[in-house]
Amino acid sequence: MKSALKWGSLCLVVYFVFLIIKLPAVHVFAQIQLPKEVRLSGITGTIWNGHAQRAQINGLPISNLEWNVSFLPLLLGQVSADVTAGNLRDKNQISLNAHVSATTNHIEAKNLLAYVPTDLVISLLPLPVPVQADGRFKVQLDEVYYQQGCQQFTGKGQWLNANFTGNAGVIDLGNFNADLSCENGAIVVDVKQPNSFGLTAKASIPANMKFKVSGRFKPDANLPAEVHQAAQFFGKPDAEGYYPIRF
Numbered sequence: 722m723k724s725a726l727k728w729g730s731l732c733l734v735v736y737f738v739f740l741i742i743k744l745p746a747v748h749v750f751a752q753i754q755l756p757k758e759v760r761l762s763g764i765t766g767t768i769w770n771g772h773a774q775r776a777q778i779n780g781l782p783i784s785n786l787e788w789n790v791s792f793l794p795l796l797l798g799q800v801s802a803d804v805t806a807g808n809l810r811d812k813n814q815i816s817l818n819a820h821v822s823a824t825t826n827h828i829e830a831k832n833l834l835a836y837v838p839t840d841l842v843i844s845l846l847p848l849p850v851p852v853q854a855d856g857r858f859k860v861q862l863d864e865v866y867y868q869q870g871c872q873q874f875t876g877k878g879q880w881l882n883a884n885f886t887g888n889a890g891v892i893d894l895g896n897f898n899a900d901l902s903c904e905n906g907a908i909v910v911d912v913k914q915p916n917s918f919g920l921t922a923k924a925s926i927p928a929n930m931k932f933k934v935s936g937r938f939k940p941d942a943n944l945p946a947e948v949h950q951a952a953q954f955f956g957k958p959d960a961e962g963y964y965p966i967r968f
Contacts, residue, residue: 745766745767746772758778759777759778761786773787781815782815784806784814788804800822802821804818809836812836815836816835816836817833818833818835831863837858838858845930854883854885856884860878861876861877862901871904871908877900878900878910887945887948892948898913910922919939921938932968937964937965938952939962
């Protein structure tokens with residue numbers, strides 16, 4: 722009798738472990754409330770190794786989101802996962818690769834590498850004139866810590882192969898570089914010279930995405946006349962020939 726009870730209990734434990742290991746991700750996400758800025762669809766796989774065909778975060782579309790969750794950190798109340806998304810070779814997709822950890826009150830990431838199509842970013846900016854731009858934004862972060870706002874955000878950002886289409890065709894602008902950090906709970910993007918636009922700017926991006934941008938620029942003399950004409954929509958240049966930027 723005792724032997725039967727022992728084996729029955731063992732089988733029951735194995736059964737529950739099997740259920741947990743094979744727990745479908747779609748059932749779990751149906752029971753939890755994600756932040757309103759996050760939407761997932763086309764969910765397959767398990768909660769440990771899953772896939773979402775489509776995701777949307779703060780209005781940005783992400784495809785082929787995959788995660789691989791570690792079990793042991795869960796014993797300490799922490800979710801730890803390797804996350805990938807998109808296709809690195811497709812310049813029209815957002816791609817992402819990072820190790821992410823999260824608890825109920827904070828999220829952190831290490832060795833994050835992301836590429837974002839330029840047109841998606843441009844669509845979020847309240848520019849005074851319509852701009853058809855191309856290229857990709859590259860974000861490479863060593864460490865991220867977010868708890869009720871940005872606490873740590875260390876890395877670099879680039880606009881690679883920057884260009885836009887004017888009346889005379891495609892105008893190449895080269896690359897733009899920026900330092901990434903935190904300030905008063907907001908992510909800060911600090912664009913540095915040299916670049917073909919003579920651009921120096923600082924963007925502050927708080928959690929509510931109501932960002933502010935301030936800086937100045939002075940297009941290179943070799944750029945087409947239509948670039949210099951478009952610059953006048955930003956206001957009058959200062960004594961050094963720089964146009965102001967205020968968003």
